[in-house]
Amino acid sequence: MKVALLSDCYPPRTGGIESQVGDLAAQLVAAGHEVEVFTATAATPVGLGARPPAAEASRPDGVQVHRLDTPLALGLPVNPLALPEARRLLAAGGFDVAHVHMGVVSPFAWDMADLTTDLGLPTALTWHCVLDRAARPLGPMVRRWADRGAVLSAVSGFAAEGVRRAAKGEPVAVLPNGIDPSLWAPPLVEVAPSPLVEVRAPASLETRPVRLVTATRLAPRKRVGALLSVVAAARRRIGPGAMTLDVYGEGPLRRWLEARVSALGLDDVVRLRGRVTRPELAAAWARADGYLSPTRLEAFGIAALEARTAGLPVIARADSGVREVVTDGVSGLLAPDDAGLADALARLVADDTLRTRIAAHNRRIPPAQTWDRVVALAVDEYRRAGA
Structure with missing residues (x-):
């Protein structure tokens, strides 16, 4: 054809x-x-x-x-x-x-x-x-x-x-x-005596912060301001030192976001990483523990699908196309509004068992797309x- x-x-x-x-x-x-x-x-x-x-x-x-x-x-x-x-x-x-x-x-x-x-x-x-x-x-x-x-x-x-x-x-x-799952699959390493076992040590609040990531254009339509508000609300509930968030992407709101991060007291939590290549993004996902998306009216959510394919639990709003690539409680957590998003974020960060279970499912079961x-x-x- x-x-x-x-x-x-x-x-x-x-x-x-x-x-x-x-x-x-x-x-x-x-x-x-x-x-x-x-x-x-x-x-x-x-x-x-x-x-x-x-x-x-x-x-x-x-x-x-x-x-x-x-x-x-x-x-x-x-x-x-x-x-x-x-x-x-x-x-x-x-x-x-x-x-x-x-x-x-x-x-x-x-x-x-x-x-x-x-x-x-x-x-x-x-x-x-x-x-x-x-x-x-x-x-x-x-x-x-x-x-x-x-x-x-x-x-x-x-x-x-x-x-x-x-x-x-x-x-x-x-x-x-x-999506091509091979571009996002978590790395495999050889561990004797078993061949090629996936290794991703679960984060623990006693060892290191839970590493969260997101990829987005730094623009109003992507609700990056709401992203910071959600992180700040979750941090108030679980306390300092529990999580970090790396934001990948560029856009016209970068300087405003830098100021907003400081105003919310999130300098020790949020890092604006800028634009990177797809392989660099996949490498960052392999080191992370979860993916956070604040978007509404998102037609599909390709970045969320990439994170889910990389084995990351995805936290997102249910009033977006992300709901068709993430099943609530199985491959991630879906929330009806921003308050629910903060609740879900705090829950995922605090609950090692939940985070490990969802990550294991996402690594084991490829997406339908x-x-x-x-x-x-x-x-x-x-x-x-x-x-």
Whole structure:
């Protein structure tokens, strides 16, 4: 099958949609499909989401990338002038299906959805966001694409609810984000006489603080301020010296967060580690004891899934897509609100037995969202679009 993947964002930018579209392209090629990517992301974008140009060289062989960017956008993945060239390439490309990856604000993807459905190209639309209050204003566009034959999906059942409201009755499938467990699995070491036994010594309040981690963009939508408030509330209950929190990621709120950490008296608890590579993140997860996510209205929670795959108990809010990758009391703890999140954090830090049990489950049982399953679901969507 020849597949066109269309997305505003793509590597070398970093983020959820970027990494997922890049990985999906590689996995489709590995499964024997032909893939071309259409994106408004430049090869060397500027700004907070940029990575070194070397990231482009790491893309898998066999994925042709059409970068329909413009310097007028100053590094943003936006180009309203891309339509003529995209139309020419798509019309002449002999594609079996177009797979457009949507966000709440995705002008390039919206243009591409208009274009592929206008061309009569079988089109699958996947939302990587929670539409929430945007469901109503976006409704006419969604229904227009569906009337032209596009099939609709979202990365979680939680996100699909908003797409269904916008589409007013059109069927909406769930096409989750995927993960390669081998990139996140805890390290194995040889321990005689047993071969290759996993070793992760449980943290104990008598030996060292419980090491918590999180990966997020330091931006208001990710509720990083609420993250610090939750940590401060939990610390008041369990006392000083019980835990640390390493925050991985960058964003516009970094300086404000630094000041907020000091204002809350968390200088001995919270460390802002900045942006790191995926292997560096996996190494940090291997040293940690738990993962904390404060997000609401998160469509999926890929970072939480990565942590769960690495064997970490995940503490998160239940009113987000994280609830579809974490089972309360089994692979993590889910809370209805921030007060419950602080309760869950204090409980996990204080209870060695609970933490060890959940970690053992997560190391033993792989997640359901492995790439072989996700690619199969994607191909099902492509066939549904073709039908």
